[in-house]
Amino acid sequence: MGRGKHRKSTKLVFVCVGLLGAALIADLLWASTFPYKSSSSSTLAFNSNYPHPSSNSSAKEEVTDKKDGVHGRILSKTFADLPGPQLKWDRMSESPVPRLDGAAIQIKDQLFVFAGYGTIDLVHSHVDVYNFTSNTWSARFDMPKEMAHSHLGMVTDGRYIYIVTGQYGPQCRGPTAHTFVLDTKTKKWQDMPPLPVPRYAPATQLWRGRLHVMGGSKENRYTPGVDHWSIAVKDGRVLDKEWRTEMPIPRGGPHRACVVVDDRLYVIGGQEGDFMAKPNSPIFKCSRRNEVVYSDVYMLDDEMKWKVLPPMPKPDSHIEFAWAVVNNSIVIAGGTTEKHPETKKMILVGEIFQFHLDTMKWAVVGKLPYRVKTTLVGFWDGWLYFTSGQRDRGPDDPTPKKVIGEMWRTKLSLPLS
Numbered sequence: 001m002g003r004g005k006h007r008k009s010t011k012l013v014f015v016c017v018g019l020l021g022a023a024l025i026a027d028l029l030w031a032s033t034f035p036y037k038s039s040s041s042s043t044l045a046f047n048s049n050y051p052h053p054s055s056n057s058s059a060k061e062e063v064t065d066k067k068d069g070v071h072g073r074i075l076s077k078t079f080a081d082l083p084g085p086q087l088k089w090d091r092m093s094e095s096p097v098p099r100l101d102g103a104a105i106q107i108k109d110q111l112f113v114f115a116g117y118g119t120i121d122l123v124h125s126h127v128d129v130y131n132f133t134s135n136t137w138s139a140r141f142d143m144p145k146e147m148a149h150s151h152l153g154m155v156t157d158g159r160y161i162y163i164v165t166g167q168y169g170p171q172c173r174g175p176t177a178h179t180f181v182l183d184t185k186t187k188k189w190q191d192m193p194p195l196p197v198p199r200y201a202p203a204t205q206l207w208r209g210r211l212h213v214m215g216g217s218k219e220n221r222y223t224p225g226v227d228h229w230s231i232a233v234k235d236g237r238v239l240d241k242e243w244r245t246e247m248p249i250p251r252g253g254p255h256r257a258c259v260v261v262d263d264r265l266y267v268i269g270g271q272e273g274d275f276m277a278k279p280n281s282p283i284f285k286c287s288r289r290n291e292v293v294y295s296d297v298y299m300l301d302d303e304m305k306w307k308v309l310p311p312m313p314k315p316d317s318h319i320e321f322a323w324a325v326v327n328n329s330i331v332i333a334g335g336t337t338e339k340h341p342e343t344k345k346m347i348l349v350g351e352i353f354q355f356h357l358d359t360m361k362w363a364v365v366g367k368l369p370y371r372v373k374t375t376l377v378g379f380w381d382g383w384l385y386f387t388s389g390q391r392d393r394g395p396d397d398p399t400p401k402k403v404i405g406e407m408w409r410t411k412l413s414l415p416l417s
């Protein structure tokens, strides 16, 4: 005991400095998340103590070992980028508002774009509609006052949009249990039975006549939930009195893609952990916590047992509305991958992935114009569209910066294999 005492206290000092450092980095990351907020010079000074990884983009994916071995290896900032074909992108007309962590549902040639943060202190409470035929933002209407503003679960049957739970309010407030149905023909909203408990960014789909909700985080935004519920729905009406408990998902957590193709339900990517409100903060100020990002793919089929399928080419999260089904495959655009091992900064994803449902193989089928997370994707007449989310700082810096409203499209060529 005596021998270790001094070391112990030294260690404690290091731990404290480490924690302080983590808190400052968290602040810096939120500052970088929302460029409107100015960051203090002390935060910037602190950051300059960190090793600056090479900004040479041609040195991508290279791992360099420092000769002295004391500081360990230095990784390029862009080490997580994967090679992929460059695509030709057209810039279309910009969304009326920038949004982060919004939701989108496509019905034929219309993309309904919901909610989202404009800044960390401002959330949207309306729907913008983009028409893929006229290529214009063609309508706008309000959401119910009680509906969550970000991190919603959402799915459509082709006319009605079912909306479950999600975060209510700005900063890092918790989720609500409220659920709604929108009739996209009449633009009328109705209540549905609330989810048994609120969930943050749960995986949501319609499967075999039932609305399924699973995973996500619990009320504190951080703790992964593995619960899975369903309720029977038809043409915008709920047929059950209450939610039914279903088989828990093997891994919980928010920000996954959840897709049904050919009567099979897939849950892809996502993470455990997320930003949380600072204890006792009256505005629920966000503070960063540890997150682990996954490449996992789970599937439910006739056997009603969760099956594990081949993982994504790299861990990918913040993709809940960043997918489209094209030619018997699932296409996923952007996201976030594991944090940088040295700087601990959040790393955005700039690839488009394709999961072939016949061969169960993944491929990188293209690069986005930049790396972007929580982007909202649609597919119409051979074109892949994306709008909104948060983009990177530039080709050599994959950390998040600007919240965008830009709309882009590219002609896809993904022949049936």
Ligand SMILES: *[C@@H]1O[C@H](CO)[C@@H](O)[C@H](O)[C@H]1NC(C)=O
Pocket (backbone or CB within 6 Å): 056, 057, 058, 059
């Ligand atoms: C970038 O790295 C490559 C390969 O390591 C090197 O050939 C090139 O000169 C570097 N460019 C700059 C601008 O440092």
Ligand SMILES: *[C@@H]1O[C@H](CO)[C@@H](O)[C@H](O)[C@H]1NC(C)=O
Pocket (backbone or CB within 6 Å): 109, 110, 131, 132, 133, 134
């Ligand atoms: C989209 O725009 C096209 C061309 O202006 C129009 O014919 C079509 O009705 C619009 N779609 C919807 C659902 O309003």
Ligand SMILES: *[C@@H]1O[C@H](CO)[C@@H](O)[C@H](O)[C@H]1NC(C)=O
Pocket (backbone or CB within 6 Å): 326, 327, 382, 412, 413, 414, 415, 416, 417
């Ligand atoms: C889908 O596959 C067909 C047949 O191989 C091909 O002609 C078509 O271009 C593909 N569509 C897209 C969007 O890649």
